[in-house]
Amino acid sequence: MPRIAIVGAGAIGTVIAARLSARGGLDVSLCLRSGGFSSLEVQGPDGTVAATPTLYADPTQTRPVDWVIATTKAYDSAAIARTWLPALMGPQTRLAVLQNGVEHVANFAAFVDPARILPVMLDIPAERLGPGRVLQRAAGIMVVPQGPDSADFITLFHGTGINVTADADFTTVVWRKLCLNAAGAVSALLRQPAGIVHHAGAAPVMRALVAECVAVARAEGANMDDATVDQVMDACCAAAPAGINSLLADRMAGRPMELDARNGVIIRRGAAHGIPTPVNQTVHDLILAAVSAEKAQR
Numbered sequence: 001m002p003r004i005a006i007v008g009a010g011a012i013g014t015v016i017a018a019r020l021s022a023r024g025g026l027d028v029s030l031c032l033r034s035g036g037f038s039s040l041e042v043q044g045p046d047g048t049v050a051a052t053p054t055l056y057a058d059p060t061q062t063r064p065v066d067w068v069i070a071t072t073k074a075y076d077s078a079a080i081a082r083t084w085l086p087a088l089m090g091p092q093t094r095l096a097v098l099q100n101g102v103e104h105v106a107n108f109a110a111f112v113d114p115a116r117i118l119p120v121m122l123d124i125p126a127e128r129l130g131p132g133r134v135l136q137r138a139a140g141i142m143v144v145p146q147g148p149d150s151a152d153f154i155t156l157f158h159g160t161g162i163n164v165t166a167d168a169d170f171t172t173v174v175w176r177k178l179c180l181n182a183a184g185a186v187s188a189l190l191r192q193p194a195g196i197v198h199h200a201g202a203a204p205v206m207r208a209l210v211a212e213c214v215a216v217a218r219a220e221g222a223n224m225d226d227a228t229v230d231q232v233m234d235a236c237c238a239a240a241p242a243g244i245n246s247l248l249a250d251r252m253a254g255r256p257m258e259l260d261a262r263n264g265v266i267i268r269r270g271a272a273h274g275i276p277t278p279v280n281q282t283v284h285d286l287i288l289a290a291v292s293a294e295k296a297q298r
């Protein structure tokens with residue numbers, strides 16, 4: 001029976017662990033930092049999924065598995081690489097990285113042979129309701145690059161309700177998602193939900209963030225043209241106005257934000273290609289300034 005270890009018992013880790021456990025035929029464990037629960041419950045669009053995977057809080061209690069599925073925030077990649085991966089990864093283990101951004105492989109390349117890392121683009125809207133309990137707002141999809149490990153990974157998710165596909169142009173897939181995420185920085189800056197895109201003062205800034213992201217994406221090899229900016233802005237306008245993206249949710253909760261993975265990377269990769277990204281730089285810096293000022297006032 002294939003052995004799967006999910007690292008990170010947050011919104012995505014809980015959805016993945018519960019659905020893989022409930023599917024049957026897999027030996028599923030969930031590796032966590034903070035617990036307080038013994039079972040999982042996902043309230044999804046297809047009903048409630050309950051499961052009791054093996055829970056581990058101590059890496060020394062685990063042993064190598066066939067697949068490690070990393071579901072922490074991008075900024076916690078090095079921490080789990082140092083703590084959990086040495087125990088969970090044997091000579092044949094593959095590492096699937098479920099993160100936002102475009103640096104899935106880079107975040108782990110100092111610790112794991114990149115040939116054994118499978119980057120995963122995920123669109124699974126989920127939020128934590130309490131320990132072990134998650135609300136999954138819509139059906140989940142994931143995309144992986146076409147390659148030697150894609151078929152095995154896709155097979156793991158048969159019957160889970162999460163649709164996984166392989167795409168030969170994964171670079172375009174992740175940069176397109178990053179364009180959407182880049183625009184979301186305006187919500188986080190202004191502490192406003194997604195409907196802020198309909199404000200005449202916000203929309204041009206969001207458009208400029210996206211246009212810079214498209215320019216850098218093209219330099220990185222993504223297949224995009226000028227119409228991409230309109231398509232991404234259309235998607236922003238079509239989003240539920242009350243929607244709160246994770247950058248904003250993390251800022252409101254006083255948690256660390258994936259700002260570097262979402263906008264910092266556009267600035268960094270833009271600099272590497274000689275492409276100016278002044279709007280991403282400004283919004284990025286203003287968010288950091290606002291968070292720092294808020295902390296000082298507490």
Ligand SMILES: NC(=O)c1ccc[n+]([C@@H]2O[C@H](COP(=O)([O-])OP(=O)(O)OC[C@H]3O[C@@H](n4cnc5c(N)ncnc54)[C@H](OP(=O)(O)O)[C@@H]3O)[C@@H](O)[C@H]2O)c1
Nearest residue numbers: 008009010011012032033034071072076099100124125126
């Ligand atoms: N949620 C969504 O709707 C969604 C949608 C698309 C993409 N994503 C992406 O998916 C990734 C995961 O997001 P998420 O929403 O699931 O984040 P999350 O709810 O914050 O969960 C992250 C989990 O990682 C755990 N963790 C951190 N360091 C750890 C360590 N050293 N050992 C063990 N566990 C550790 C955290 O532990 P604690 O419980 O102790 O904090 C937390 O449970 C992110 O890159 C996000 O951008 C999320």
